[in-house]
Amino acid sequence: MKLEFFFDCSSPWTYMGFEMIQPLAxxxxxxxxxxxxxxxxxxNQVNPGVEFFKVRERIPQRKLDHMLKDIGDWEDALGIRVKFPPTGHPVNSVKVMRACLLLAPQGKLVPFARRCFQVYFGEDRLISDDAVITDICKDTGIDSQWLFPAIAEQSAKDALRANVDEAIARGAFGSPTMFLDDVDMYFGVDRIQLLRKAMERNRANR
Known part of the structure; x- marks a missing residue:
């Protein structure tokens, strides 16, 4: 089985999915x-004319209130802290997401990404801030003096852009988006139970 997890550390639902997908795998x-x-x-590409950073203004208050209940329920279920909305939400996560790309081959993506989620949603600190990113690097044993020049390289920018373009081409419209065996797509933390069923069927058929 092949399992892909398209993610952005700026999403509370992705934080939940990030924690759920690992024990499942x-x-x-x-x-x-x-x-x-x-x-x-x-x-922005999938919804032309609708500005991402203003989309929250369009959500009815009743739905927002229930979303906060949902978040609280997930916090209890997963044992994590999710303050919503954190300061500056939605945050510009481009630097930390480029960092995740570069840290993946080193086996450091998971601890770095987890700390990004914890800092943003648990500690209410902006993961777009260089000083905060430096602290995350210290917490996860990453050399920030290497990381900052590396994420500014054009190759890092192009790699992240390529992931975005590929996700869209394959049908994605948000985060987290998961693919099982390249073509079977699941979106959102609440679809992980459906992903599990698909993985069970896949295993049974082998």
């Missing part, structure tokens, strides 16, 4: 292919 003995993206970049 371990249970099925499947490696996760982590695919960093910019959810705003996907949104």
């Amino acid at each position: 371990k249970e099925f003995n499947v490696d996760i292919t982590w695919r960093p993206i910019l959810v705003g970049g996907i949104f």
Whole structure:
């Protein structure tokens, strides 16, 4: 089985999915292919004329109130802290998502991304801020003096853009988006139970 996880650290639902997808993959003995993206970049292309950073203004208050209940329920279920909305939401996550791309081959993507989620949603600190990113690097054993020049390279910019373009081409419209065996797409934390069923069928058919 091939399992891909397209994600952006600026999304609370992605934080939940990030924590849920790892034990699921371990249970099925499947490696996760982590695919960093910019959810705003996907949104702006899929929804032309609707500005991503103003979309929250269009959500009815009743729906927002229920969303906060949902978030609280997920916090209890997963044992994580999610303040919503955090300061500056939605945050520009481009630097940390480029960093995730560069850290993946080193095996450091997961601890770095997890700390980004914790800092943004648990500690209410902006992950767009260089000083905050530097602290995240310290917490995860990453050399920030190497990282900042590396994420400014054109190759890092192009790689993240390529992930966004690929996600859109394959049908994605948000984060988290998961693919099982390249073509079977699941969107959102609440679809992970459906992904599990698909993985069970896949395993049974082998």
